[in-house]
Amino acid sequence: MATREERLSLAHRPTPAQTVGLRYFLHRYARNRLALVGLWIVTLVIISAALAPIIAPADPAKPDFVNLLQPPTRAHPLGTDDLGRDELSRIIYGARTSLQAGIISVGLALCVGLPLGLISGYFRGQLDNFLMRFTDALLSFPFLVLALAIAAVLGTGLGKAMIAIGIVFTPGFIRLSRAQVLSERERAYVEAARALGAADARIMLRHILPNSLSPVLVQASLSMAVAITFEATLSFLGLGTQPPTPSWGSMLNIAQAYLGTAPGLALWPGLAIFVTVLSLNLVGDGLREVLDPRLR
């Protein structure tokens, strides 16, 4: 007879289908070299954001009025900004702001959009009708203009910018998850679950949700790229992250004034945004290739 530990380990061992699924997924994802490169760069950005206090050569907020707008030197590999702060350290710390903005705003949109889409698609009826008209209306606003207007009303700051961006992304997630649920709820396995007497909540959460997630995940990764750009844009316009917190967008705002004297200031933060967003897009495209059944 199996010991308790043995039984537990048996219970925790993934089923053959799960390992095959994961292996198959990784195998297919790794076949796309660009997607793999994107994943490596995103990982690198995450690591440098997490280890910022260790790897940054200087305090990103400490001004040095003797060394203003210095060109790259041994002490400051990317030079210094208008307040003599180390540009490289600000870029490294800026990764924290960008990643935070990407993850939290998309997370917010996901937390609101996914349940609403699930309920709307599953129960249909009046609520669905209203939600669809409401999302129609919200989707009629240019995303950036709406984000700007909401940020303007909420006030400045990274937290408020993230809420504004999250609100703008929510209707997209409602629509997408609803569309998934609509096609899943007509499948035979849902009928089978219902025939077995499963409650609505169980059918929704245990059966429909896992089968609807793939496109939502793809959308989330691509939205993160847009969210990072939006945060940088809001900060660039002075409505997002406020000084002294380093943000790639507000660094570019400052750099504009010194284009003639210190063009490097405009180069690095922009390059950082570009590379991060490009990598996230590569990851999103790679995920879509593997997860989107329409492309198989």
Place this chain on the structure above:
Amino acid sequence: MTRYIARRLVLTIPVLLLVSIIVFSLINLIPGDPALIMAGPEAGKEAVEALRIQMGLNRPVAVRYLIWLNHLLHGDLGKSVKDGQPVLNILLLKLPVTVELAAVAILISWLIAIPAGVLAAWRRRSVIDYAATTVALAGISIPNFWLGIMLIYFFAVNLRWLPASGYVEPWIDLSRNIKLMIMPAIVLGTALAALVMRLLRSSMLEVMGTEFIRTAHAKGLSDRLVLLKHALKNAMIPVATVMGLQLGGLLGGAVITETIFTVPGIGRLAVESILTRDYPMVQGVVLCSAVAIVFVNFSVDILYSVIDPRIRLVEDKA
């Protein structure tokens, strides 16, 4: 056909109403006192109180919305806080500038995106295809304000080929107008070009896998003819369908582009009025852009049903 248009029109009414409610709520349902927010933290107590009465804040929200909507339907979008001018007049003054910028941007982006998309689909998995898709991905990922700053650095600060910023009406000085428009239009058109190229490539691939293309080839038609006359025509339908989305992107991009290049259009107006807390103006810009998108989506639906009558038939049966 008339029935279809009428039904589509009826469907846009609730959307427009909700749009107006959202724009109204932006200022009126936020936590805190709208008068206090509008007056700013530096304003005195009397100024806030006066503004509160002027804004009719002593009335219930629903009543205020209906009054606001009534004014709106009569073309009264309120007055700018900054100089007391009617919001609508300022919008109409700035609109042509943004329309010119957007038109040039669309022209540039389509001139690049359509040949690139067709070539990439035609020579799938070739060097051209990989180059085009990679450039397109870069075009989607590049932050437009950074692209703008880099262009200014190279072409205005370094090479001194183009003026860095500003705007002149085309009827005053056409050549200067063109010089001033080049960089903003490129910045605004980049993301659009990338989007259209990717969309066109995938829809071309889809169309080229269908039987009528094989039939056309079998009839002995030249590649060129099949590609341009049969495939491209059909592949453009999905591209046209997302015109509302493209317009949204353009309007959002105009905000950035016009700010960097100091082009006096709707986008720069949006940023200026947000930074100066000119909320009636903000409402006006946001409302104006949303209504434009609803209208474009409506027109695309109608146009779509003219091009492809199957859509109308399916909808009529449902």
